[in-house]
Amino acid sequence: MNSRKIELMVGVFMAVAIAALVFLAMQVANNTDATRGATYTLSAKFDNIGGLKVRSPVKVGGVVIGRVSRIYLDAEYLEPVVEMRISVDYNRLPETSSVSILTSGLLGEQYVGLEPGFVDDFVEMLQDGDYIVNTNSALVLENLIGQFLFSQGND
Amino acid sequence: MDNLVECHDVYFSRGDTPIYEGVSLHVPRGKVTAIMGPSGCGKTTLLRLIGGQLRANRGQVLFAGQDIGKLNRSALFETRKRMSMLFQSGALFSDLTVFENVAFPLREHTTLPENIIQTVVKMKLESVGLRGAGQLFPQELSGGMARRAALARSIALDPELIMYDEPFAGQDPISMGMLVSLIKSLNETLGLTSIVVSHDIHEVMSIADQVCIMANKTIVAQGSPEELRAHESPLVQQFLSGASDGPVPFHYKASTYHDDLLGVSR
Amino acid sequence: MQFFVNLGRDTLNWLRGVGGASIMLFQALVGKPQPLKMFPLVMRQLYVVGVQSMLIILISGLFIGMVLGLQGYTILVDFGAEQALGPMVALSLLRELGPVVTALLFAGRAGSALTAEIGLMRATEQLSSLEMMAVDPLRRVVAPRFWAGFISMPLLAFMFSAVGIYGGYFVGVQWLGVDEGAFWSVMQSSVDWQHDVMNGFIKSVVFAVVVTWIALYKGYTAAPTSPGISAATTQTVVYSSLAVLGLDFVLTALMFG
Numbered sequence: 279m280n281s282r283k284i285e286l287m288v289g290v291f292m293a294v295a296i297a298a299l300v301f302l303a304m305q306v307a308n309n310t311d312a313t314r315g316a317t318y319t320l321s322a323k324f325d326n327i328g329g330l331k332v333r334s335p336v337k338v339g340g341v342v343i344g345r346v347s348r349i350y351l352d353a354e355y356l357e358p359v360v361e362m363r364i365s366v367d368y369n370r371l372p373e374t375s376s377v378s379i380l381t382s383g384l385l386g387e388q389y390v391g392l393e394p395g396f397v398d399d400f401v402e403m404l405q406d407g408d409y410i411v412n413t414n415s416a417l418v419l420e421n422l423i424g425q426f427l428f429s430q431g432n433d
Numbered sequence: 434m435d436n437l438v439e440c441h442d443v444y445f446s447r448g449d450t451p452i453y454e455g456v457s458l459h460v461p462r463g464k465v466t467a468i469m470g471p472s473g474c475g476k477t478t479l480l481r482l483i484g485g486q487l488r489a490n491r492g493q494v495l496f497a498g499q500d501i502g503k504l505n506r507s508a509l510f511e512t513r514k515r516m517s518m519l520f521q522s523g524a525l526f527s528d529l530t531v532f533e534n535v536a537f538p539l540r541e542h543t544t545l546p547e548n549i550i551q552t553v554v555k556m557k558l559e560s561v562g563l564r565g566a567g568q569l570f571p572q573e574l575s576g577g578m579a580r581r582a583a584l585a586r587s588i589a590l591d592p593e594l595i596m597y598d599e600p601f602a603g604q605d606p607i608s609m610g611m612l613v614s615l616i617k618s619l620n621e622t623l624g625l626t627s628i629v630v631s632h633d634i635h636e637v638m639s640i641a642d643q644v645c646i647m648a649n650k651t652i653v654a655q656g657s658p659e660e661l662r663a664h665e666s667p668l669v670q671q672f673l674s675g676a677s678d679g680p681v682p683f684h685y686k687a688s689t690y691h692d693d694l695l696g697v698s699r
Numbered sequence: 700m701q702f703f704v705n706l707g708r709d710t711l712n713w714l715r716g717v718g719g720a721s722i723m724l725f726q727a728l729v730g731k732p733q734p735l736k737m738f739p740l741v742m743r744q745l746y747v748v749g750v751q752s753m754l755i756i757l758i759s760g761l762f763i764g765m766v767l768g769l770q771g772y773t774i775l776v777d778f779g780a781e782q783a784l785g786p787m788v789a790l791s792l793l794r795e796l797g798p799v800v801t802a803l804l805f806a807g808r809a810g811s812a813l814t815a816e817i818g819l820m821r822a823t824e825q826l827s828s829l830e831m832m833a834v835d836p837l838r839r840v841v842a843p844r845f846w847a848g849f850i851s852m853p854l855l856a857f858m859f860s861a862v863g864i865y866g867g868y869f870v871g872v873q874w875l876g877v878d879e880g881a882f883w884s885v886m887q888s889s890v891d892w893q894h895d896v897m898n899g900f901i902k903s904v905v906f907a908v909v910v911t912w913i914a915l916y917k918g919y920t921a922a923p924t925s926p927g928i929s930a931a932t933t934q935t936v937v938y939s940s941l942a943v944l945g946l947d948f949v950l951t952a953l954m955f956g
Contacts, residue, residue, distance in 0.1 A: 281739065291750045291753055291851070294858055298860070298861035299861075301861045301864075302857060305864075306789050307890045481827075513830070520827065524823055524827065538832050542833065
């Protein structure tokens, strides 16, 4: 086996490996992730976050603008706090916006849905580290059923 | 006399089995020293002690005045460039051609330009009669040719000491004769010091300047071939004449034959 | 009583083995780097270890991907969730099957060959002869093989995953009729470069070190006889497979747990 053939074959090997890597990068993995690149952080307090997880998406009208980066319990009021990293491309969210925890489809994953609020002269834009005040918690199926039964009993 | 290798009262054991108990010998510079003894008495081990691959439990192994057992790794590697060893199997690198095998030590330890390496390798191969076999791979060689190729590789760096581990084992008479004359002529023309480990008495006695006979974990006799032929020890005489029974027993240590067969020994 | 004696002896032997293997690797890799000498040696071993394993990796990857596509489809279609086939195939390959199956095949294909080769070099006194020529066999024989394994296995794992995903695409989209756009886009939205591809890569690097290390150590310490070398080769495959599967659990727990 002469060294020229070895070099050729190792070259082919490397080329195949690079092709595989490029395929994985371009075709398989998600590159257009909103949380790639510069982000800023927003937080929101909920009564109940349901099945929300770190890395769940944050969407506006179905478009992913960021991801949940941390979920913790507020030390004082024992409320769940969701910390989100939002792409700086979407840095003009008014402070009147509201966030809800929604489910995609009947069995799908849970995500944070952000509903941009109205803008007028007195409304400022959300800055890094701000809290979103208007929140709607996750719907918990057991509570819904409980409420339904309760309302039935009132009739 | 100027001795290249000296062993002083060397003790060595492998696990719990003692191999040497007080071996002392000296190898004079520029001479062929033969080490003979029954199989399994640790002749190869002695070469490994001199080469520093094994270390003695007690005693000294001196090479050119340096205690091999006390050298650190890099000093040992420096010292090993001055010696070489011809292994029983030849130990040619199976993924390199004969030519590249001989060139290997030159490429590793020198920065000679390629054309000089080519020349040196051709000279070394010529001296063992294998210049035409340079492009063959080791597995294409016969046993005798492989050993000669390995010999060319061991002299590639012009060492001071060359150790032959059973160079004649399993050789036909012709290649045995070739090796005998090669060892002799290399020793004379290159001014090498040679240690030959073997039990082919006639071949060894014909080229050795000095012979050591090992048995019972030590050296039982040391001297020129003539002195040994006249040696009074029965063990030496048994070994030289090749008698099947004597001080070195034919039978491995066992209980009495009769008892063993009748099954009463336990 | 005897049980404890045996347990103690096994533990000590195991520790001795790990210690010896660590010393071997340390001596092989630590020291003055000699890139000019090392490069052609690593190149040659890349050929032996990497290139010659490529075909089996590509073929196995393709088949495993195709099986994933088929099995995944039959399960998912019951829930009307066949768009999830893309992420299922891609994630199982990138996170688990790519690194693990590559490591297992690598142990069988290249690891056993490394062990047998080095064991035979010991048996035919080639290693001793290197030592006597003042060439350190650890740096000359062991180190280039280690680097070759270290480099080639993660690359092989990438190839395995890529070909496997293509196999899943072929079965799912071309054959069973999952929508092509949905297959890729759902895959892209759920596969993350950092979280999935890179974690899989880290796994395969760890497996590369472990498998190559075991193979080299077993070869280097093999008894220089035919049964010794055959036992060492078997041990290489068995130990590296167990180590890969065990470590995979630990790494998965750390990364995705």
